[in-house]
Amino acid sequence: MARYFAQSVEGMPRRVCVICRWAWRKVEERLFEEYFRRWGLDTKGPDFDHQFDGTSDFVGYVPSPWRVLRTLWPAVGLEADDVLLEYGSGKGRVAIWVASRYPLRRIIGVEHNRDSIAAAQANLRNWRRPLRCQAVEFTYGEATEFVVPDDVTVVYLFNPFVGVTFNQVLAHLRASLARRPRPLRVIYLYPFMHDEIVKAGFTVVRSHEDVFYPWTVYAIG
Numbered sequence: 001m002a003r004y005f006a007q008s009v010e011g012m013p014r015r016v017c018v019i020c021r022w023a024w025r026k027v028e029e030r031l032f033e034e035y036f037r038r039w040g041l042d043t044k045g046p047d048f049d050h051q052f053d054g055t056s057d058f059v060g061y062v063p064s065p066w067r068v069l070r071t072l073w074p075a076v077g078l079e080a081d082d083v084l085l086e087y088g089s090g091k092g093r094v095a096i097w098v099a100s101r102y103p104l105r106r107i108i109g110v111e112h113n114r115d116s117i118a119a120a121q122a123n124l125r126n127w128r129r130p131l132r133c134q135a136v137e138f139t140y141g142e143a144t145e146f147v148v149p150d151d152v153t154v155v156y157l158f159n160p161f162v163g164v165t166f167n168q169v170l171a172h173l174r175a176s177l178a179r180r181p182r183p184l185r186v187i188y189l190y191p192f193m194h195d196e197i198v199k200a201g202f203t204v205v206r207s208h209e210d211v212f213y214p215w216t217v218y219a220i221g
């Protein structure tokens with residue numbers, strides 16, 4: 001069924017195909033949400049916590065779609081000594097999903113919305129399946145003030161912020177690399193600030209084109 005919508009159907013206008021695919025993904029997302037809720041993970045979104053008046057660098061809580069997690073993370077190739085930092089970890093969907101599948105050294109989520117961080121911590125307590133990575137920590141804080149731990153090897157962003165905030169975060173990553181030089185990968189879902197990250201010295205190692213949710217993996221060091 002999903003494959004049916006993945007390409008244009010002969011004779012059907014492209015716009016109709018795109019609408020059908022979007023509708024199918026919505027249905028699929030609901031089914032996954034229900035499935036994971038049964039295992040204790042309630043990460044439904046979106047929750048927009050402010051007005052879109054053009055003065056803010058961030059968009060509010062929109063969870064990474066389940067479908068994307070299932071294609072993106074296997075393509076990244078995480079290893080047991082990786083340390084994952086997720087900027088804008090929301091209600092914990094990505095961190096807990098990754099922890100349940102990959103035996104990483106540790107996973108850190110940073111989030112500046114108090115309700116979301118409380119939801120993430122509750123989700124971690126309520127999760128009823130084994131965790132391959134036991135060291136999962138959700139930290140309340142502003143990304144621009146968060147000092148990047150020098151053992152972080154993988155960073156995940158689902159377009160959490162843009163503009164000045166994004167550039168300050170890049171500066172924190174560079175500062176951590178200066179303190180302790182090491183390879184670092186950035187996985188960026190919906191890479192709105194692509195040019196800035198390349199300007200900061202990262203190179204593209206993989207790109208996935210998608211009408212709705214493109215993603216890019218960058219590396220440095």
Ligand SMILES: C[S@@+](CC[C@H](N)C(=O)[O-])C[C@H]1O[C@@H](n2cnc3c(N)ncnc32)[C@H](O)[C@@H]1O
Nearest residue numbers: 058060062063064088090111112142143158160
């Ligand atoms: C698009 S959501 C992504 C949520 C989660 N990463 C996921 O993929 O399911 C972006 C998240 O970043 C958070 N955020 C935005 N700006 C932030 C900042 N400056 N510091 C910390 N968190 C921020 C928002 O509150 C929101 O939860």
